Amino acid sequence: MKKKKYKKPSNGVLTNRMDIGTKEFNEFQAILLNKSKAQTELQKKRIELMALKFKMEDYLKSEDMDLKFTGEFIKACLKITQVNQNKFANYIGLKPSNLSKIIGGERPISHDIALILGRIFNV
Numbered sequence: 001m002k003k004k005k006y007k008k009p010s011n012g013v014l015t016n017r018m019d020i021g022t023k024e025f026n027e028f029q030a031i032l033l034n035k036s037k038a039q040t041e042l043q044k045k046r047i048e049l050m051a052l053k054f055k056m057e058d059y060l061k062s063e064d065m066d067l068k069f070t071g072e073f074i075k076a077c078l079k080i081t082q083v084n085q086n087k088f089a090n091y092i093g094l095k096p097s098n099l100s101k102i103i104g105g106e107r108p109i110s111h112d113i114a115l116i117l118g119r120i121f122n123v
Helices: 023-037 041-061 070-081 085-091 096-103 111-121
Strands: none
Touching: 041 070, 070 085, 070 096, 070 111, 085 096
């Protein structure tokens, strides 16, 4: 099998810092925008979930004392995946009111539910 030859980046594209407003920056931005537009909805959702996963990891590693409820992350996952909160509660075996309290920070999350959520959202 023949190896592909890749063109070496020039004009600072991906090799050096690019200043906003330069021709190279605008070209690179256009490439990224076209790639983004070409993505399927499923690809976009996967990327959003991955970004949320990174936010969770950053939060856990952070020494910032700004506490967040687990429910904030659950709510974000449901929004990204466009899943109805009541249907999701029933799916994981919770009453909708209990899930609502977890999301609102009024009730702690159990270990069992945490494991279920981890498997469902791959986090």
